[in-house]
Amino acid sequence: MSLCFITQQIHPDAETYLNNAGIRTRYATAPTMEAVIREVGDADAVITRDLGFSAEALDAAPNLKIISCHGSGTNRIAKAAAAARGVLVTNAPNTNSRSVAEMTIGLLLAVVRRLCEADLAVREGNWEFRYTGKGMELHTRTLGLVGFGAIARHVAQIAGQGLGMRVMAWSPSVPADVFEGAGVMRANSLDDLLVASDVLSLHRPAQGSGRPTIDASALFRLKQGAILINTSRGGEVDGPALAEALEAGHLGGAGLDVMSPEPPLPDDPLLRAPNVVLTPHIGATTEQALRRMAMMCASQVQDALAGRVPPHCL
Known part of the structure; x- marks a missing residue:
């Protein structure tokens, strides 16, 4: 009987x-x-x-035929070593897209309405917070999406149709007709997106360069008071530069479900920066998404062990 080794808890149905x-x-x-x-x-x-x-784990598993990744990102899998061994690597694309998109909108609302601070104020008996905790209305504001894959398209739909935001996106790899079909303006460059955005939300996979897409220069290209949301990869944003932009008052706030490293170090300046909402990489953690991801993983394991090529083999 074949054996599937599971590194972390998955949905019991799988x-x-x-x-x-x-x-x-x-x-x-x-x-x-x-x-x-x-x-x-x-x-x-x-x-x-x-x-x-x-790669060390691969060396310890001489019978291995497949590594099935519970999610779309595979940056922590030794793919080159797996390829050299003939071990299949699969992912589970689009299984968590809606959940991450809803988390993106949740973080945005939490930041612009200062919900965490408001909750703390009530618990501490500071009802006067309601007179000092001014928020931002999102209707007619410009949302800039860095990347325009499945998650970003869900975000665009919720923000545009639900909140009445003006949505722009930048993605060099996505054809123009996809933007048109979604009713989203296509930015010609990242810089064009930065200068137009009241809210910037990141939705690109890790680029592999080791350099953040949103560095200090990019942060200060954003409008005064802009909001940054990251539910993509922690390394896509220069964390210390983001903390500095928040401390200086250039940015109005940030919502981060991902950081670099994870978990953050105790001296990470973002832990003390003003108007930041931090969550521990829970964008995909809904019952529905967890089941979809786990079931796709299990199905692809069954395919591989039966000698079939799984549908999402990288």
Whole structure:
């Protein structure tokens, strides 16, 4: 009987699916790469979440045929080492797009209406906060989307149709007709997007350059009082530069579901910057998205172990 090793908890329906298909499942005893390397052993398949799967883990799994990534991003998987071994790597695209889009809008509302500060004020007996905690109305404001994949398109629909925002996006790889079909203005360059945006929201996969897309220069190209939202990858924003822009009052606020590193170090300046809402990478953490991701992973594991090429093989 084949064995699927799972690095972190997944939806139980996916485990049941695998077991019913005659595939045993075993979890790592701890969500660390050290535990994975120690325990992966004779596994034929791996399902991994944000822990990824290192080259050392590959070396420890001589029978491995597939690494199935629980999400769309595979930047923490040793893909070159897997390719050299002939081990398939799959992802689960678009399974969490709506959930991450809704999280993006939630962060934006939390920032512009200062919801976390307001909640704390009530708990501390400071009802006077209502006279000092001015917010921003989003109707007619310009939302700039960096990237225009599935998540960004959901964000555009919610923000445009639901909040009445003016939506622009920049993505060099997306054809013009996609923007037209979504009713979204296409920015010719990142700089054009920056100078036009009241709110900037990031939705590009990691670019692999090691340099943030939104660096200090980009941050100060944004309008005075602009809001930055990141539900993409923490490394896409220069964290210290963002903290500086917030401290200087150039930006009006930020909402971050991702940081670099994760979890943040205790001295990360963003932990003390003003008007920042921070969440621990929970954009995809809804019951519906978690089930969709896990079931796609399980289905692709079954395909690979049956000798079929999975549909989302990278």
